Amino acid sequence: MSHVEKGYSVSSNPYPELYSDPHVLFAGVSRTLPGHMVGPKVHSYYLLHHVIAGRGIYCTGGQEFELHAGDSFLIVPEQLVSYIADEQEPWHYHWVAFQGSSVPQLLSSVGFTMTQPIAHHNNQWKIAKRFEQIQTSFYNKDAYSPYEAAGQLYLLLSAYGQILGSSSIVTASPPETPAESIVRQAIHYLTTQYAEEITMETMAESVGYNRAYLSRLFKQHTGETPVTFLLKLRIDQGRRLLREREDLTIEQVALSVGFHDPLYFSKQFRRLHGISPSQYRIQTIN
Structure with missing residues (x-):
């Protein structure tokens, strides 16, 4: 009223x-x-x-x-x-x-x-x-x-x-430096867009900085290049889906986390964790 x-x-x-x-x-x-x-x-x-x-x-x-x-x-x-x-x-x-x-x-x-x-x-x-x-x-x-x-x-x-x-x-944390703010924005971009077609150029454009400068800052603050960070992020998300979504095939898991080639996904998964996605799924589910 x-x-x-x-x-x-x-x-x-x-x-x-x-x-x-x-x-x-x-x-x-x-x-x-x-x-x-x-x-x-x-x-x-x-x-x-x-x-x-x-x-x-x-x-x-x-x-x-x-x-x-x-x-x-x-x-x-x-x-x-x-x-x-x-x-x-x-x-x-x-x-x-x-x-x-x-x-x-x-x-x-x-x-x-x-x-x-x-x-x-x-x-x-x-x-x-x-x-x-x-x-x-x-x-x-x-x-x-x-x-x-x-x-x-x-x-x-x-x-x-x-x-x-x-x-x-x-206010709970010390104030960010300009470089820390840039890296935080880049990490946020990667963690929210990892399933999409990401290039370092599109990320740099989104954050608003030169690619080479952004990559250098990223490596200084995280110890990894943006490319390596993104690869590990995608593999980690793939591990989660392998554990939680038994209904998804390996190819569907790969596509869901940003890999268009399931063979490349399996290769990188084995390189980082020593076993194939299928073996990982069997071990974690059983």
Whole structure:
């Protein structure tokens, strides 16, 4: 349903049975009254606000934040929170409520944490537009609007990730050097495209670097050339299929991991592991 009053509008998910993860519950926008206060209270869902204009105070986890235009604040389920609009310059803000098992990891990966529940964005239009699009998707009541809203939420969180510049994966490790970043991209390319027709030229073009330079960096950081890395990767994937897919022939396994010639697959398999694919399958299955 959609509820609209002067200075206040909220649209709820019209098809809550079409579950997605994350699952958007409702979204809205409000021009609050001076001194408008919420809480102290707890919510059973995540609630993300973005301040368009005005100012106020947000309190959570023993911390107090003074927020202005361009600021956003996150409310976490079961966390005691309160927030109050300024008496002279009350808030005008958007909000979106959502839930799902994937949400904690999503929020952590873009930089939102219990100790860092706020973000500031200089490009007001970019963030506000995402909130508006989530609300509009519900307001239009399209049959697949829950999926559209979830997609818009992903784009919104992506924008916050660019703001906060933080990732639980990245911050857990030392910062990458430019060379390490290039090699990581090359490894990602090979591990996702190994079953396709890969050449070093296409990989270098995809990563955006000269082939010779890329090969040199790759060897320095992995101890292997990209060609050797790819060959071992394909053989390892072939071993997995030999163990797990008894219904596949040796030729089908070879084709599935990027070898167009099953004899070449068998030759390289024997060279690396000392036995033929057929013998390997017999040993591992029996």
